[in-house]
Amino acid sequence: MKNKELLELYSDYLISAFGQTTGTGLAELLGGSVSHDQIQRLLGKERFGAGELWQIVKPYVRQIQQEDGVIIIDDSIAEKPYTDENEIICWHYDHSQDRSVKGINFVTSLYHASGYSLPVGFSIVAKTEYYVDKKDGKQKRRSPVSKNEYYRELLTNAKRNQIPFQYVLSDVWYSAAENRMFIKHDLDKDFIMPLKANRKVALSEQAKRDGQWIRLDALTLEANSPVEIFLESVDFPLLLVKQVFANEDSSMGIQYLVSSDTHLSADQMTTLYRKRWNVEPYHKSLKQNASLEKSPTQTVTTQSNPLFAALCAYIKLEWLRKATNLNPFALKTKLSIAALHSAFDTLRRFQPIQLAA
Numbered sequence: 001m002k003n004k005e006l007l008e009l010y011s012d013y014l015i016s017a018f019g020q021t022t023g024t025g026l027a028e029l030l031g032g033s034v035s036h037d038q039i040q041r042l043l044g045k046e047r048f049g050a051g052e053l054w055q056i057v058k059p060y061v062r063q064i065q066q067e068d069g070v071i072i073i074d075d076s077i078a079e080k081p082y083t084d085e086n087e088i089i090c091w092h093y094d095h096s097q098d099r100s101v102k103g104i105n106f107v108t109s110l111y112h113a114s115g116y117s118l119p120v121g122f123s124i125v126a127k128t129e130y131y132v133d134k135k136d137g138k139q140k141r142r143s144p145v146s147k148n149e150y151y152r153e154l155l156t157n158a159k160r161n162q163i164p165f166q167y168v169l170s171d172v173w174y175s176a177a178e179n180r181m182f183i184k185h186d187l188d189k190d191f192i193m194p195l196k197a198n199r200k201v202a203l204s205e206q207a208k209r210d211g212q213w214i215r216l217d218a219l220t221l222e223a224n225s226p227v228e229i230f231l232e233s234v235d236f237p238l239l240l241v242k243q244v245f246a247n248e249d250s251s252m253g254i255q256y257l258v259s260s261d262t263h264l265s266a267d268q269m270t271t272l273y274r275k276r277w278n279v280e281p282y283h284k285s286l287k288q289n290a291s292l293e294k295s296p297t298q299t300v301t302t303q304s305n306p307l308f309a310a311l312c313a314y315i316k317l318e319w320l321r322k323a324t325n326l327n328p329f330a331l332k333t334k335l336s337i338a339a340l341h342s343a344f345d346t347l348r349r350f351q352p353i354q355l356a357a
Contacts, residue, residue, distance in 0.1 A: 068165075070169050087126045092125070175194065195258050226264070240257070257269055
């Protein structure tokens, strides 16, 4: 059986499973028609990367692509708290939890167009270097490649693969000046991303030349009223919009959005940036619907390939959404109910002992 056929079976298994996903589990599910050794060879022979993912997702991208599509770049952590540490399963700071967690940190370029979202590239953060932390004196791991380098590499691949898009959307952790310059000049595209409140800006080119910098949170800005600003190390003007919103705890939050497209209105900018939210259900679906964190493997290759297979499973789920109008969570619920029915019917055929009256 060829790798492509095995990958089809394995990705279906990741969608169908409700517990740990193992080679033995899939072999038993298939009644021995595929052996445990075949599955282990698929997962352990060679690492699948962004090139292989593009070959799989390319025909689906071509069916949804639009010139006004967006590329969303974000990272997440597949938690592996009980697995031995190595270069890809190690400790990473999780901004959503405000603490370090143990697992696989991966960066995805997610293409969103025509109402659908597909992963068109990914990179696994490999912390292959050791260093001594000056704060606590402990030896720790780090990656020789920064998140911003992964960011630019993924965008370069998107352009090389001729994916049509108009904007790059990312969160504040990718708001480095080098990334902005790269998107505008190297890719000839525009971006929308937040700025930190303590970022210093100039309100005119002359103010920039004169070094008249002002912290964002010190400016008197009207909400949803676009203002042109200038940043150090960025050689073009940016459009700034201050957003004010209510948090879940009823407190007021402020976000400063900037775009390299100075022709946008405030509504256009906020509507476009709202598309970045599609990366959140993508990450959640990988974990809950594609068994991202359920494979108990031991080597770098057999740990990275199930992640690749989970991306393939997500692509299937997104395409099933297109075909059935069922989102991945609703589809997973249907699978769960079908599995429960099967288990119940099987149990009843065993004619279990009747409880005493």
